[in-house]
Amino acid sequence: MSEECIRLEFNVDRGNFASAGSASEAVKTQLKLLGINSKDVRRVAVAMYEGEINMVIHADGGTAVVEIYHDRVEIVLADNGPGIADIDLAMKEGYSTAPDEIRSLGFGAGMGLPNMKKNTDEMRVESVVGTGTTIYMTVKLG
Ligand SMILES: Nc1ncnc2c1ncn2[C@@H]1O[C@H](COP(=O)(O)OP(=O)(O)O)[C@@H](O)[C@H]1O
Numbered sequence: 713m714s715e716e717c718i719r720l721e722f723n724v725d726r727g728n729f730a731s732a733g734s735a736s737e738a739v740k741t742q743l744k745l746l747g748i749n750s751k752d753v754r755r756v757a758v759a760m761y762e763g764e765i766n767m768v769i770h771a772d773g774g775t776a777v778v779e780i781y782h783d784r785v786e787i788v789l790a791d792n793g794p795g796i797a798d799i800d801l802a803m804k805e806g807y808s809t810a811p812d813e814i815r816s817l818g819f820g821a822g823m824g825l826p827n828m829k830k831n832t833d834e835m836r837v838e839s840v841v842g843t844g845t846t847i848y849m850t851v852k853l854g
């Protein structure tokens with residue numbers, strides 16, 4: 713028996729700070745419409761927003777696929793960016809390779825990946841240097 717879900721797909725444009733966060737915003741709206749509790753909506757939105765921003769800042773943009781099931785939301789963020797050489801290091805609070813001009817825009821505090829971890833029930837980072845990064849996240853609902 714296949715499980716029903718609502719599937720949403722987004723392109724996240726590189727270097728586009730104006731539209732950065734639009735995918736997580738759309739998912740937030742959809743989850744609210746479905747009557748998902750605000751705590752879970754917030755967890756999904758925060759985790760997705762940080763991942764989106766990372767694809768804009770650190771990669772060449774990418775794609776976000778979100779599947780909403782009755783008991784969970786599954787998010788896959790994939791990019792063809794530079795990859796992450798040391799994932800354990802990248803996951804540390806405060807670690808950032810963002811350049812000064814990005815920091816001056818208010819990004820690059822090194823809290824994105826730790827916040828993604830904190831706001832999800834499962835998170836797996838797959839990355840190959842020179843090829844790209846794929847992040848799988850699951851937020852349980854209720
Ligand atoms: N999609 C990505 N592609 C390449 N590197 C990434 C990606 N996401 C995160 N990183 C690396 O992990 C570091 C930590 O990410 P994060 O915790 O979000 O902090 P910040 O984005 O503020 O630098 C980044 O500075 C970057 O070096």
Ligand SMILES: [Mg+2]
Pocket residue numbers: 762765766820822823824825
């Ligand atoms: Mg970040």
